[in-house]
Amino acid sequence: MVSVQDKEEVKFFLDELNENLVYLDEAIITLEENPSDAETIEEIFRVAHTIKGSAGFLDLKNLVSLGHAMESVFQEFKDGKIQVNTEVITTVLECKDAIGEIGKLLGQGENTETVDTEALIQKINTFLHADSGKKSPAVKKADPISDNSKNGGELTASDYLPGTVLLRVWVSTEEPAPAIRAFLVQKNISEVAEIIKQKPTEEEMDSEDFVFPEHCELKFWVETDASDVTLSNAAKVDLIDDVKVVSEETLKSIAEKEKPSGSSDQKTGASTREEIELSDTVRIPVQRLDIMLNLVGELVIANSGFSQIQEHLRDSSGFDELYRNVRDRTKDLVRISADIQDLVMKSRLVPVSQVFNRFKRFIRDYSFRSGKKIQLVMTGESTEIDKKIIDEMIKPLTHLVRNSLDHGIESPEERRKSGKNPVGRLHLIASQEGNYINVVIEDDGKGLDYVKIVQTAVDREIITYSEAEQITEDEIKKLIFHPGFSTKEEIDEMSGRGVGMDVVKTSVEDLNGTIILDTTPGAGTRLTIKLPLTLAILNALIVRVAKDRFCIPMSSIVETQKVAMKNFLSVENNEMVRLRDSLIPIVRLEKIFPAEMLDVEGENGETSEVENESEYSGGIIQTQDELPVIVVDYHGSHVAILVDQFINRQEMVIKSLSEHYRSIEGISGASILGDGSIILIIDVHGVIQLHQKKRSKTFQDIGPGFGAGGDLTPPQIIQKPIKSPIVKPPKKTKAPEPAEPVTMANLSSMTAEQFESLEDAETNIPEEPESEDVNAQEEQRLEQSDDTAETPVVDDIDSDLKDQMIEDGTADELIEQVLEMNVLHTKIEGEVQDTSPLTLQDQKLREEEPEPIAEEPTEMEEPEAIAEDDGELSEFEKMKQMINASDEEPTEMEEPEPIAEDDGELSEFEKMKQMIDVSDEVFPDQNLALSHFDASTLDFSLINRILDGHDEENLKNWLKQANKRAIEGIISLTGREDIKSGKIRAKKFSQKKVMKHFDDLKMLQEEIIALKLPILPLSGMIYLIFTKKNALSVCNLLFETAQLPAPDELDYEPLLEVTNILGSAYTNTLTQITDIPVEPGLPEIIENREEVEKSLMDDLTKQKHRILFVENQFLWDNKSVLADILLMIPQIND
């Protein structure tokens, strides 16, 4: 028996118990909805049984009783003795709750016997069929025979059976199931001898009322040639205390001496039902995973050190071999650590259903008590998210669901009156979007009551009457997120108590998530919560402030801009920046974190110091005329954080802060950059609060917030009614520009007074500063929470230019020739447009100034979407058997070689590359590593040249290598040496052609599936388009390899495998060829033709891409399987 004292055991038990309870909640409700669901009955029975079985080990008697009671009920459901009805279900749910209660007490180390289960069990018993199950629940362990004297039981004359030997077998009193023991013994004996007679008889042993014989003795009379030892051995199994073989002679002599006597007293062996368990896998505490992740992060960083050594070797003469060795080993190391990182990351993910399922019960109970009828619909509940995040989200989600039930969904009467289905509908949706998970709570209730909200806001002095008069819809929506705001007039039993939406919002934001509210009065409300996939990874913008680098979570950023000096001004002693029509208060990071403050030792005893500023200029041209500004959201208002430079955008592994740093307000954590330096993560809200504190010390007389423009003060510290939080157009029509450009240095050190003095400088503010600024290109605008780095791009860019170039068919021909390799046919044609990834400023620039783009025409041929010739059309026909099978197993990957950069300015670039090299090795279906950075800092001309057919050799090389890599990957994945490469062909595609191609696909009448793989950081993508049939055959091949039975339905896992392999084959080899670090992102499955089409069209219209269409064929078993790959690489600045 396991002691309850054994903490680890108990914890393990509880983990499993809780998992089972969550399941029970869901399953019991499911059963209620569908009472004839035999499968669910069976499952619940099993689970109840498991609980009982495991509880027995901990000797938790009342838990065993409850488990047994539930088991009995479900046994009767199974046997059809009783029917599923609300009453029984409610009682069963109560049992389940009581089990939960016991579990809770156990977890707290308290006495579990205090939970009274007697009443419940009585109640359960009343449901049970008259003649069954009413026996008291079976906690009792078998308590077989109290008095067992092994040698007792004298033989009598009746024991003599001519021609037989008597085997006397004594079963241990410890045996809880003597009947079965007897059966086992009998079976063993029967293998070596013929049993003529036995006592108890076979029938007796089979009987349910089997009573154990006197002295726990079994007697077998057997005919045999076997030796006594053999006989004895056969009978002597575990829990047999003794076996004696009595010879025929002995028996005979006894019979002759004595008269038969004695009778059998009978004793009962307990017999109750019991069964087994259910659950799986090894449990690992999340903390342990955290530690692992941390270590892996360090490993990745440590590895970059090797890359440096490697470079040293490469650049020094006479170390060629050593260099190669080091390079190869480093490669392995990097790859392995990346794999581990990925794995650790993945092990933290759990399906959202863990939380969603809780609501089934919740809603059922709610319906019962409130009289509202509610149907719960869940979508995407298998979407996975970091365990920690989902745990943190339980409360906020519960609150939101409650809100929907309380305030959203109306009573059936009300609903009928308004012509709605009396049954309200609550829809919980989870979906993944890049590195984010969207959780949507949607109801079809009455929506928000705007009038009531505004009224409340005015009553609570959140807004003034005059503001209320002109309040907009958006502003109203924001109001409900104000602290303490609640339209709830009364608090009932079911509803949350005084927890406002602001708390929900804060919880979401603490997780680096966002929350958006949509409502249609009368029709329903929808709340969309966007959460990062994991807390361990932060998508952040790295900035420089003086000599320090910081990172700012992308989730907090509304936009980033470079703003001309003239737009910085001071209003009533407040520093402001003018952005479009708004004046936004400024927070200066260098004032919040003076350099000396951070000159403390970090974990590595290093500070993230910048030796040489020019190092950081990267691709961003920095002038003194502009300052980089990051606009963040602060309780619905905008605040601008002023920094010295944007460095790049990156995904960082978050490290826990040492104690020393933990106390720094405004810092939420730290990460380590590839060069080993520590970088602090800014807590945006903290920083703004800090700023306010500092200001209020300095300008106590100025009043709350920043005055005109944006209101910085969070409502909770507002003393008197203040303005609506919405940033309004500035009241000032005058805004100054400094007489002479203010340099960054002096601006950052400028005092408020000095700043103010700038006011006089100029009066005329241009509407859109960026539009007349030649350096507008430096503006950087990052979409809030956009992690995939995709950037919408203007559609109608230089179409003239395009047309002009299209007619030039030379590129096509060139490429066509290029790819006639071991492959049958190759062709490329193309379209090129001008789009920069990641940054919107380029887009803007293009909108306004198309000319600069045209300056690089060499890279920018734009073959038009001309109708394809017949030959190409026939190729489409062949694509009917599209499929891809390609593989790049991580172990096969090669790390692109670091490029030699002799330019001093490039050393940072080098560093980045190292980091990228690392991430490049990461198992491709994740982009969680240190990978994202500002693509605009890289030179993409090589890629462009290749895609445009200007670099035949590299194009050829690339496809050849990609194909080779893919085939190697496939072979290593499948172990099938007989898989061969078929043909590969590539075509450059225009948007029109893709559409046309798609039309052709439609003709196929076959269901298709697409896997979409982003190419990072280019915001390019790879589409792998499979017909369902071919997808299945790929799937089956992999199952066959794994020696598993092929599933009936298409299993996406193998497809994802293949997609990753193929995706990384293409991206890694591209990197190899061009030295431009690209990598595949997270693959997304798009399930049917319509969706594929929609997604494709979306991408095509949103962004202009160079499109390369690759058909890649792999053959096995004489079956040909084709990969239809659409590579879309956005136009990149050359």
Next chain:
Amino acid sequence: MASAKVEGTKVLIVDDSGYMRQVIRKYLEPKGFVIIGEAQDGWEAIQLFDQLRPDVVTMDISMKKMGGIEATKKIKAIDSKAKVIMVSALGEARFIKEAIKAGANDFIIKPFAEERLVGSITNVVGK
């Protein structure tokens, strides 16, 4: 009965409860048994048995996919000398008997004490 060498006896644990597997492992490892594998259903059990050839298998009865009886039959078909111990609960007498018919060498009733498990394995392996 020969007193078996416990040391190094290779055990395959088959149980759909992680908790149960943990318990069994915890009981056995300190005694010198080597847990060479864990399976959570009968199907996995067969695969692992074939692959690992344990000296003894502890086998749960009711599991998803494939139950313990079916798995026992299959294992016995792979190796008629395979040692299988059913680990089960009271009330499953019918199933245990079926398992015994299928060739199970012993059975243990849950909940069981450490000595029970060790005793049973020792006994079965010693034969």
